[in-house]
Amino acid sequence: MQNRVGARSVQFSSRPKLLSCASTVSRAEGEGPLGSCFDVILEDDKLGAGSFEQAELMMFENTVRLACAKVRLSPSDIGCLLAGDLLNQIITANYGARNLGMPFLGLYGACSTMSESLLIGGMLVDGGYLSPVACVSCSHFSTAERQYRFPLELGTTAPPTSQRTVTGAGCLLVGDALPETPMLSHCVITGATVGKVIDLGITDANNMGAAMAPAACDTIVTHFADTGRRPEDYDLIVTGDLGKFGTEMLHRLLQKQGLGLAGRHVDCGNLIYPPEPKYDCGGSGCGCSAVTLAGHLLPKLEAGELKRILFIATGALMSPTSSLQGESIPGIAHGVVLESNK
C-alpha cells in the first residue's frame, strides 16, 4: 500500500492537475459576498423548464459543458464523470451523465459529494486509470426542499436552526496533463482522507450542521494524525456546509480533542449568502461547497494566494423515510488536499 498514509488517508504521488472549473448559482447566491466569483448567475432558477427537477438537470449539464469548453475539451474527451446530487436515486446526475454521454460512476454522499468525487477522481487519475475526469455536484433549493421537508406551496416557516439549500452546481476537471489551452495551471490535488459515518443521535432534520459537525471533527483529527501535519501546515481548512451552529459545534468538539484550527477555518455555508436574517444559519446542499470551491477557492490557489488547503465537504445522511421513522441523522465528511505549485 505505497500510497496509503496512516489509517484512512492516501497520497496522490503524481500530483494530478486541476484543469478547469465552472460554477452556476441562482440569484440568492449571486447577491452574496462571493457573487462576483461565479461563472453563471441564473436570473430564473427554473431556467424556463417545466419542473424544478428539469431545471436542476439543465444547471448540472450546462456547468459541466462550461468547464469542458473553458479548456476546449469536448464532453467525449472526458474519461469518467464522478457525480452525485441530493435527489432520490441521484436522478440529476444520472440524467446529466446520459445527456453528456460520459462514462459515469454515480456517488451518494449527500453534501459530502464534492470531496468524495475529488477523492475517487484523484485516485483514477493518479493510478493511471482514466483521465481527465469530471468531478461534479449540485443541489437546488426547490427540489431539495420539497423532497426532504414540505411542499414549497405550503410556505412553511423555517426553524431558526435551518440552513438554506444552495441552488448551484460546481464542476472540476482533474487530469494527468494540462490541455493545450489551460484555464488552471497551478492547482494540484495531492491527497485525501476517507470519511467515517458518525452519529451523535441528532434527529432534527432542520439542524443539519449539528448532524455533520461530529463527522467533520473526526475527519480533521484523523487527517492530522495520519499525515503528521498540523493546522499551521494549511492556509485554510474549509468545511462544506456546517453553517453557524455546526461551525460552533465543530470548534467545541475539536477543543475537546485538544485541537485548535489556528484561525484557519472557514465554512462554505457561512461564506455564501448575504448578511440577512433569513440566511442567518448559512447555506447547505451539495452545491454549496462545490460552487465555493470552483468559484472562490480555486482562483486563490491558482494565483498562489493560498498554497495548501484541506477541503472537507460534509454530508448529513438522512432520508425522508428514515426521518419519518424517527431514526437519527448521521454525518460523513471526506477531506481532500489541494495545493498551489505557483
Add this chain to the structure above:
Amino acid sequence: MQNRVGARSVQFSSRPKLLSCASTVSRAEGEGPLGSCFDVILEDDKLGAGSFEQAELMMFENTVRLACAKVRLSPSDIGCLLAGDLLNQIITANYGARNLGMPFLGLYGACSTMSESLLIGGMLVDGGYLSPVACVSCSHFSTAERQYRFPLELGTTAPPTSQRTVTGAGCLLVGDALPETPMLSHCVITGATVGKVIDLGITDANNMGAAMAPAACDTIVTHFADTGRRPEDYDLIVTGDLGKFGTEMLHRLLQKQGLGLAGRHVDCGNLIYPPEPKYDCGGSGCGCSAVTLAGHLLPKLEAGELKRILFIATGALMSPTSSLQGESIPGIAHGVVLESNK
C-alpha cells in the same frame, strides 16, 4: 495512463485478490436452484425488526460481518467500505457503514452497484491506496416495492413483465495480500469497463429488463473493443438482472452489432428463482447479482471450474419522482473481469 485500456476500460496490473465473500437471502431465493450456495437463508425476512428498512440494515450489516469473520478479520481491519442499495439516499448502506465503523464511500448505481463497488474497490487496492476493502450491495423486496411502486398492503398484482426484487445482500472482500486464514485463495480481479448511461426511452417502471439491456449491450461491445478480446476468451459473461425479457432484448441488440456471446451468457436474474409462474420474469435488485456472484460464481472460480468471467451488474436509473413526472428510465452497466489463478 498506464492502466487505461481503450476508451473506457482499465487493467489492475497487481491482480488484487478476492479474500472472502458472504451472502444472505430470504426464503424465496433459498428455495431457488442456487439455494444451497448461500451462507444464510432468512426464515423471517423481517428479522424480528420493527420495519423492513431495519431488517434490510441488519441483513447488510450481518453479511459484511460474516465475510470478515470467515477470514478472521475484524471490521476495523477494513480500509474502506464501498456500498450502495436501492433505498432513497442509500440509507441502508449509510447506517450499515455507521454500525460497522468502516471508512465509507457511498455509491449509487441502482442494481449496477455490485460491479461499481468492485470497479472502484479494485482501483483502491491496485493503486496501493487502501486494502482490504469491502464491496457490498443489497436489496429487500418489501422496502423496494413500497418505495418504487405501491404500498405492500394494497396487494397490487404485478404486470407480466415485472421482475421480483431479490431480498439479499452480498459482500466481497478485496485486498493486496491473503489473510492468515484465507477463505478464497485463487480468485483475482484483473480489469473493468466503466458504464455509460444509455436511454432508449423506456418509461415502464415494470419493465426494468428492457431499460437495462441497452446499457449491458453497450458495455459488452465496448469491453471487447477496448480489450481486443472475444467472447470465447471468457468462460461466462454474466449480466446482473435483465430477467427474461431483458435477456432477449440484449441478444437482439448484440446481434444488430454483429456480436454473439457464443452460448456463454447467463443472467443472475434468470438463475435465482424457482421455476414458478410468479417468478417467471426473474429477479432484480442490487442484491440479485451480489448474492449470485458471492454464493454461486466465486466458488466456481475458486475451484478453477471457471477461469475467467466478465461480471456486468446492470442498473435501471429511475426514481419515483422521475417516473411520476413521465421521464424515461435510462440504464447503466459496469463490467469487471474476475479470474481464477488455479
